[in-house]
Amino acid sequence: METWRITGGFTVREKAEKALLGHEFASEGAVDRPSYSSGMAKRWRSLGKAFWALDRVLGGQQRPTRLHQWVARHPVGTGLCTAVPFTLFFWLTAPEGEPDSLLFTVIFGLLMGLVFGLTAVLERLRQRRLKRLGIWDGS
CATH class of the missing domain: 1.20.5 (Single alpha-helices involved in coiled-coils or other helix-helix interfaces)
Incomplete structure (x- = not known):
């Protein structure tokens, strides 16, 4: 009833047994x-x-300012706080006769929020690096 696929000269069961016994499997033909x-x-x-x-x-x-610290601590909030105004702006400037204008304004607003949110994540990484280098203590 057991069917095992052959991979690299060993059955899957043999690989599992050797892995449990502590034998490490290097990929066949791979060089370190x-x-x-x-x-x-x-x-x-x-x-x-x-x-x-x-x-x-x-x-x-x-050293990061208070605003930089807040942005790094709240990347999702930063994205939402920028997505909403951009969505409203795009909605106000959209042509009135097109039925898909609301969909495009929401998509572009969310994309702008995503850009700002990702920038906030990069700011968080920058602050981690400053702590690691000893330039800033995180206060």
Whole structure:
């Protein structure tokens, strides 16, 4: 009654038994190395350094203001507080004769709220980084 699919020379049951016994299964044919070359790793590292240098120039290592702290603590509230006014604005400026104008205004308002909410999440990550670097104590 038991049917087991053969994968990589072992049945699923054998893999499960060996995993329970502590035998680790490496993927057959896989080599333990990064999926990209060391030159690519250096490129990613240099891009990261360039991003953080630009962040420092633009004031990313300054202490957050009270508004920044509130925004980072409430990203959903920030998104909603911006989505509602944008939706109302788009609704007031929409042409009156089109039946789909209300749908488009709601969608664009929610998209603007999503953008602001994601920006709030990025602000939260920035504040975590400031704490980790010891620049800000979180108060």
